[in-house]
């Protein structure tokens with residue numbers, strides 16, 4: 001078995017005959033393989049007990065297969081637990097071990113009972129790919145066009161607030177990672193770095209700006225202007241907040257954004273010297289925002305305007321009618337209204353309603369290249385990832401975020417080849433169907 005293979009739990013033998021089959025999360029068993037004399041490290045996945053991560057590590061050498069000790073390695077006592085993260089779940093575990101409980105809850109959590117948070121991940125698994133065989137896939141490329149510009153892969157970085165909670169470089173590190181991976185980073189209004197700072201510190205990359213709209217239109221305008229003047233290529237207006245969702249994990253841990261982490265873009269747009277808190281920022285946002293405001297904003301904006309947070313065909317049509325260049329099918333990663341449709345379930349009706357009149361992107365629960373392939377087959381132009389990139393950033397800073405993006409790109413490339421496609425553009429509805437037993441939507 002090669003390094004880093006996912007195996008069903010059943011295929012991993014307990015270390016001792018009397019050992020329980022499932023040790024639960026964060027427990028590790030070692031087993032000698034008779035043929036290879038390698039040590040197998042097996043560790044159950046807390047969220048998916050059917051799956052465990054397996055890697056080979058020699059008894060005496062904790063170096064990686066490339067001959068260096070991985071900065072991402074975990075250990076159990078003096079023994080390495082797993083050599084390097086080989087999937088997003090591994091990155092999440094490494095991040096979870098590094099982050100303080102309140103911060104972890106803020107990043108990982110969703111609204112209320114987290115029905116939608118879980119459903120976002122499971123939603124992609126309610127679809128099945130329909131691969132085609134005997135297609136020449138000797139040359140497969142992952143590059144794609146999004147809003148008329150090329151990206152190395154149709155996988156973008158979603159706007160995520162307060163990234164300096166994950167790593168001291170925060171959004172600047174994330175922007176550099178996205179640039180190195182050849183894709184777009186979308187910077188949040190609630191970022192811990194201003195658009196101008198990100199542009200100066202990570203000049204190579206392509207960037208979009210996520211906008212919250214304020215009661216005072218001059219504040220909204222100032223935010224947009226700074227981003228556009230700093231070279232940001234699109235404005236993504238988030239419409240599923242405010243108000244903020246009820247995040248029970250934060251209530252339980254008592255988590256509050258620490259003093260010293262303000263919202264510098266809003267501070268600048270307000271023209272004040274003091275730190276602006278998240279509570280003040282939310283209190284200044286416009287809860288009466290309407291579709292005509294979106295049209296006004298789009299008609300007075302020199303870059304494309306996308307609407308993020310659409311989950312229905314009805315709103316998708318309204319977005320197109322009110323001049324949106326793109327729609328992001330999103331439920332804010334399950335953090336706003338709980339019990340809404342998973343993004344994977346909402347995507348087809350939005351694609352059908354838009355009829356090619358605007359770009360359709362989707363985020364929420366994308367954890368594998370196969371999820372990306374399913375989204376593209378259902379008609380999305382691209383996906384965005386929020387937590388996966390964040391777990392990379394928390395695990396190993398800029399390098400970690402870059403490796404997450406490269407991992408997803410590699411997985412997409414493999415999925416394309418195995419589907420019989422040489423590029424993302426070749427994926428179509430013919431490549432996807434509802435999983436047997438899944439009932440929400442059929443194509």
Ligand code: FNR
Nearest residue numbers: 107158159160161188238332333364365385386387
């Ligand atoms: C977010 N998201 C988000 N969206 C937005 O428009 N503005 C924001 O400031 C934030 N902030 C934010 C913070 C954190 C901690 C998370 C996890 C998410 C939502 C984000 O853009 C995206 O929609 C989801 O993260 C996608 O789901 P996954 O990929 O995290 O499952």
